[in-house]
Amino acid sequence: xxDLVEIDSLxxxxxxxxxxxxGEEEAMTASEVLQKLEEAWLxxxxxxxxxxxxxxxxxxxxxxxxxxxxxxxxxxxxxxxxSVHRMEIDRIRYIISSYLRIRLAKIEKFTTHxxxxxxxxxxxxTPLLSDAELEFAKGYNSSVMSHLTNTALRHxxxxxxxxxxxxxxxxxxxxxxxxxxxxxxxxNVLIEExxxxxxxxxxxxxxxxxxxxxxxxxxxxxxxxAVSLI
Amino acid sequence: xxxSEIEFLAEKEHVRVIPNFSQDKIYLISGDLGxxxxxxxxxxxxxxxxxxxxxxKCRILPPDWMDIDGLKDKKQEEADSRFFTDMPSPxxxxxxxxxxQCATDDIPGADEVRTLIKDIWDLRLAKLRSSIxxxxxxxxxxxxLNHLTLLEMNTVRQFLTKALDHMHRLKLCVxxxxxxxx
Numbered sequence: 001x002x003d004l005v006e007i008d009s010l011x012x013x014x015x016x017x018x019x020x021x022x023g024e025e026e027a028m029t030a031s032e033v034l035q036k037l038e039e040a041w042l043x044x045x046x047x048x049x050x051x052x053x054x055x056x057x058x059x060x061x062x063x064x065x066x067x068x069x070x071x072x073x074x075x076x077x078x079x080x081x082x083s084v085h086r087m088e089i090d091r092i093r094y095i096i097s098s099y100l101r102i103r104l105a106k107i108e109k110f111t112t113h114x115x116x117x118x119x120x121x122x123x124x125x126t127p128l129l130s131d132a133e134l135e136f137a138k139g140y141n142s143s144v145m146s147h148l149t150n151t152a153l154r155h156x157x158x159x160x161x162x163x164x165x166x167x168x169x170x171x172x173x174x175x176x177x178x179x180x181x182x183x184x185x186x187x188n189v190l191i192e193e194x195x196x197x198x199x200x201x202x203x204x205x206x207x208x209x210x211x212x213x214x215x216x217x218x219x220x221x222x223x224x225x226a227v228s229l230i
Numbered sequence: 231x232x233x234s235e236i237e238f239l240a241e242k243e244h245v246r247v248i249p250n251f252s253q254d255k256i257y258l259i260s261g262d263l264g265x266x267x268x269x270x271x272x273x274x275x276x277x278x279x280x281x282x283x284x285x286x287k288c289r290i291l292p293p294d295w296m297d298i299d300g301l302k303d304k305k306q307e308e309a310d311s312r313f314f315t316d317m318p319s320p321x322x323x324x325x326x327x328x329x330x331q332c333a334t335d336d337i338p339g340a341d342e343v344r345t346l347i348k349d350i351w352d353l354r355l356a357k358l359r360s361s362i363x364x365x366x367x368x369x370x371x372x373x374x375l376n377h378l379t380l381l382e383m384n385t386v387r388q389f390l391t392k393a394l395d396h397m398h399r400l401k402l403c404v405x406x407x408x409x410x411x412x
Contacts, residue, residue: 031261045231064259081256084278088258091277094238177394179375179383192371201371212390213372214398230380 033060034092039228041099046179046229047222048215049172050106050114052126053133058096065089107133111141112169126223174216182209184226191217236381237328240321241277245329247288248272276328283333290333295319296326298339301346308353314377323351323381354382362390366397 028036037057044051068089072082107114107129114128115137121128129137145163153161182205191213192201205211205218205227221227242260253266263274271291274282282288295301295318307315319325326347334340358378365373375383 030259034260061259068259080251080253083281084256084263085258087277087281088260091238092259173395175395175398177391177398179387179391203372208376210375210378211372212375212394230383 028060030060030064033057033064037061037099038095039225041095041102043222043229044099044102044106047219048174048176048178049219050103050110050117050128051223052121052128053103053130055130058099061092061096065092103133104136106172107137108140110170110172111137111144112165113171115141116169174219175214177212178215178218179210179212179230180218180222180227181230182207182211182227186221186226189217189221231384231387233381233384236321236384237324239380240324240328241275241280243276243319243321243325244273245276245279245293245325246271246273246291247279247282248291249282249288251287276325280328280332283336290329290336292329292337292343293319293325295322296329296337296343298342298346301343301350305346305350305353308350308357314354314357314375316377317379320379321381322379323347351382354378355385358382358386362386366393371398 037054040051040054040057068085072085075082118128118134118137145165148163153163185205185207187204188202189205190200191203205221210230215222218227222229248269248271249266250268251266252268253264255262255264260275263278264272266272279288279290283290295304300318304315304318326343329337330340330344337343361373
């Protein structure tokens with residue numbers, strides 16, 4: 001019983017957690033991490049392309065869940081709080097697994113494209129894929145390629161027996177329309193490139209506004225957190 | 231997005247309940263709750279409130295806006311305004327649905343509340359449909375949707391975003407963008 005309280009208070013939202021990833025240290029409370037993770041989940045859900053992975057958020061939340069579960073295990077049976085903590089853990093688990101599943105679905109869909117993009121991002125602070133996802137993407141890619149080769153390509157005449165993955169790659173439609181909410185006022189966003197019959201269109205995104213527009217012009221703002229997809 | 235996922239998000243909203251038990255603070259990952267003392271109102275997330283209600287451990291206090299006179303005024307305001315009005319809660323429909331399902335006895339005039347909320351919902355959806363019509367016909371490339379709630383957006387999400395995607399592609403074809411013609 002007293003154990004529960006002790007570890008509980010460590011997890012209380014007032015305790016800042018040290019979130020170390022890439023050598024940079026951010027102090028965030030558990031509830032802020034959860035909030036960020038939820039945002040990342042929704043952004044990932046609605047963005048047409050794959051967003052940079054938020055592995056530090058996922059790992060931090062998983063560590064919180066583990067700590068909480070260890071904590072529950074030591075608690076007295078029948079304690080009222082156990083069921084409450086369990087329910088919360090289930091809710092957080094759902095967000096994490098949904099987030100990871102959406103990413104896997106996108107990786108399967110845009111494998112070649114994702115691997116190309118990943119190479120550009122690999123050595124930066126914001127890798128596109130986590131290590132496990134990268135392994136999955138490579139494995140998936142080679143399985144698909146060997147499947148296509150074995151079932152079809154090798155029976156083809158020599159002049160059409162190769163597959164150019166660059167040409168056949170499925171790319172995300174970044175011009176898809178999305179719903180978004182503005183978190184930070186951003187002025188002078190270029191919405192429409194100048195075309196033959198219409199000039200360019202620039203607008204200010206005011207905090208709290210909701211819009212529907214194409215994803216491409218706001219893609220960088222989604223990454224920076226100035227807007228969230230809804 | 232599935233409607234159940236929006237309900238999931240709505241369940242994070244806080245409601246006030248009167249517990250019939252006492253309990254020290256509970257330190258959840260998402261923040262501290264309580265302390266609970268029997269008979270004193272406390273604010274907790276909806277998911278917990280629904281669960282406690284089902285276990286008959288609390289009485290739910292309806293949110294301030296869930297009041298027949300207030301909702302009548304709101305309905306009138308919605309009917310009079312050309313634009314969407316600001317709803318008292320971004321999840322008004324989901325919260326009403328959840329509370330009326332599990333805590334009918336705690337909400338005064340439950341049936342009337344249900345009808346009023348449904349009326350407001352219908353008014354707003356009709357407005358949404360007509361504004362989409364105007365938006366599409368104007369050929370604009372973006373639209374502002376202030377005060378529209380998530381559930382309302384979700385009813386038109388699939389149809390509207392896909393339709394706009396197609397229109398955008400057609401527009402690019404007309405303007406002769408080679409990328410689309412491939």
